[in-house]
Amino acid sequence: MHPIFEFKGLITDGIYSMAKVEWWLLKYTDEYEKTVEIENKLHWYEFEDGSKSRLPSFWKPSSEVGFINLFQELDLISEFYKEENKIEDVLKEYYAVKNSGPKLNKWILEYEQLGKGKYFNFLISYLDYEGVDDIEHPMVFIHSMDDFPIYIEKNDFKNTIEFGNIFL
Structure with a gap:
């Protein structure tokens, strides 16, 4: 079975759990690495000076490219x-100090860069759907599979979402 079809079969009530996503990533890591190696050898153009450059495909992405894109995007959200x-x-540290001015300031100094950087990007990347006001679950968007939105169980990112919202 093709990895994309298998992934699509892991959905429950329109939502994917991160446990199933993690399982799928683990199962297809070797195939992903082999596919990347093969795809990286395709679409190369050699210039007159001998240098080479990989050119993008102008046709609809192959299922292999779709698989690579899916794997990479799921791997990104998996890091969170x-x-x-x-x-x-x-x-827990935040709730212990949130009502204490000096301790809260120290906490903010320690975590502000992380909250306004990586975790703010999480909110923008996965919870800021264009034209949707009632956001329920993080959504992973795969450019080469734009007809296939991937909604991830929001409770799998409860802490990530809460932490990011502190710095909004």
Whole structure:
């Protein structure tokens, strides 16, 4: 079975759990690496000076490119998922100091760059749907599969979302 078809079969009530996403990523890591290696050898143009450049395909992306894009985007959101426990600890620190001016200031100084950087980007990348006001679940968008929105269970990112919202 093609990895994309198998991934599509992991959906439950229109939502993917990160446990299933993580399983899929683990199962297809080797195939992803082999596919990237093969795709990287295609579409090369050699210039007169001997230098080479990979040119994008002007046709509809192949299923292999779709697989690569899907894997990469799921791997990106997976990195946030892997930090959920760490962010839960950061939030516990926040709630312990949020009513204490000097301690809160120290906490903000320690985590502001992370909150306004990486975690703000999470909110923008996965929770800022164009034209949708009632956002329920993080959405992973795959450019080569724009007819296939991937909604991830919001509870899998409870701490990530809460932490990012502190710095909005």
